[in-house]
Amino acid sequence: MPKQPSFSLARLAIYATLILACAVYLVPLVVMLLTSFKTPDDIRTGNLLSIPDVFTLIGWVKAWDSIGGFFWNSVKITVPAVLISTLLGALNGYVLSMWRFRGSQLFFGLLLFGCFLPFQVVLLPASFTLGQFGLANTTGGLVLVHVVYGLAFTTLFFRNFYVSIPNALVSAARLDGAGFFTIFGRILLPMSIPTIMVCLIWQFTQIWNDFLFGVVFASGDSQPITVALNNLVNTSTGAKEYNVDMAAAMIAGLPTLLVYVFAGKYFLRGLTAGAVKG
Amino acid sequence: MATLELRNVNKTYGNGQADTLKNIELAIDSGEFLILVGPSGCGKSTLMNCIAGLEDISGGAILVDGQDISGMSPKDRDIAMVFQSYALYPTMSVRENIAFGLKIRKLPQAEIDAEVARVAKLLQIEHLLERKPAQMSGGQQQRVAMGRALARRPKIYLFDEPLSNLDAKLRVEMRTEIKLMHQRLKTTTVYVTHDQIEAMTLGDKVAVMKDGIIQQFGTPREIYNDPANLFVAGFMGSPPMNFIPLRLQRREGRLFGLLDSADGHCELPLGEVEEGLEGREVILGVRPEQVLVGAGSGALPGIRAEVQVLEPTGPDTLAFVEINQAKVCVRLAPDAAPRAGDSLELQFAPDKVLLFDAQSGERLGALGKARSPERLARVAQLKGR
């Protein structure tokens, strides 16, 4: 292979474009971070991109005081909903690919509709159902809604991964004497790490960032952080405290950011799994 | 060790498809090695899955040691199978792969360890025990797949084309090893292949399948020397049997077949053949090694034909001539080989050639040889379908 010249005009153009694109995406984040560390006076006098005169945490402390409790609400909603929907999705995908039954294709087709249903459509039936179950305005109810809504996606992910696995694997395990759950737990789940990561990231982002279900199905102290953030930013009694708003927004967005940073490589790997399998 | 018997087994996959397996009748003794051969899609894997219990049969019965197992679940049948794709558990090491079935059957750990060690030694994979399947070559994976089946000492082994993913050299090696292993263990085995050398060398019995029907079931010798129809005759043997379209003529109560080449012609006496054959289209079948070359025995009728192509294969040289507009392959010793364009004197031993009905492909009354009543009955059974 001929050695690439280390510098050329084309290369310069490419890097310039990339840096520009990065900047466009990063500027809002930089503005938020800078603002969150400023004092209110500093915000009024300086411009958006100016460096804070003194770095101060008062914005962050105040933000945490007002929405910290809701942060834990979100954790209590997101963690069980993500885990349950991923596990059930894996089980669904396993049945729909390895234990086909009469009408399973149709069943899968109908389930896929769930991926295209707009949130708004399910609001009324969901709230009616939650009311009937006595789950209205509870964390459990919100978990249930998220699990049901997420199932369509997690099932799709797992089914599409499992159809790429040869059926002979399951046949071999059956001859070895393994039953339904043994095959699932001992053979398929250990193979599914990339898909599990995709599901976890996808579901975590969806549920953590959800606003609509949170605002409709939770009230008062059980609201998730997205709703609390909205309330904080919109209730403007007195002067607008941009540093608090920005810090609160950062707190609300941090978990999804961290999930991507730590598990993002699995996300890409999982999405392309199957495509490159020999 | 166990006997295996299939009684009138049928299998449909439903939704309006034709039956995948039709009236399969087979029986093998304890310790026998049965080969299933046939072209792709003829239902070999389906039959294996039915025996293993991975697919339900739509009719008939499967008997092991005289007991009908067709209603049992796979794990209760005590049958081990080696899959064409090996189907090794990718996240488990070789040791775990082999031990998996034993663990599930709740054997004590010490016994499992001993069993894994025994199988690893037998297959010479002791140095691979801690590897994952992806870290091994095809041949090594094949051994592990075999090891997984051997660890269980089941009543019956099923092998579904276990060697088809290997290169030619390794395939020959593994073939010999499988034969050795079977001679040592003497476990009843069903083995699918579409390599007819494997079929001839490994099998105690061979069943030739086509379109879900058993065309012939017998020993390798029977299948090779006494094929029931054109399909079986053409399927077994390499290079395949020559098929020469033949016109028949009856003179003084005896039947003759007319052979023509560019260089000559001859009348092949066919002796006493079934009545009513004249005028029908008949195909003469003769294997390349059964065509005699040179003025061997003056008593046999001969025909001269020009060699069009020569194919030296090493141990033999194949010469191709044209008789009755059909290409005919003749197997010669390399040092006796002529040159292309030479004319050869060819002779056919009347008791070696076979006759087939061109329309139905069925074998016609053996030349001079009386057919066993059993064979006749089997042919009748096949014709009845």
Ligand SMILES: Nc1ncnc2c1ncn2[C@@H]1O[C@H](COP(=O)(O)OP(=O)(O)OP(=O)(O)O)[C@@H](O)[C@H]1O
């Ligand atoms: N699960 C299934 N559903 C419907 N039809 C099937 C199924 N499995 C196999 N068939 C059909 O049954 C027939 C026999 O298939 P089978 O796999 O038994 O062939 P085979 O003899 O093993 O071929 P090969 O030598 O290529 O492995 C084929 O026509 C195939 O299309």
Ligand SMILES: [Mg+2]
């Ligand atoms: Mg097959």
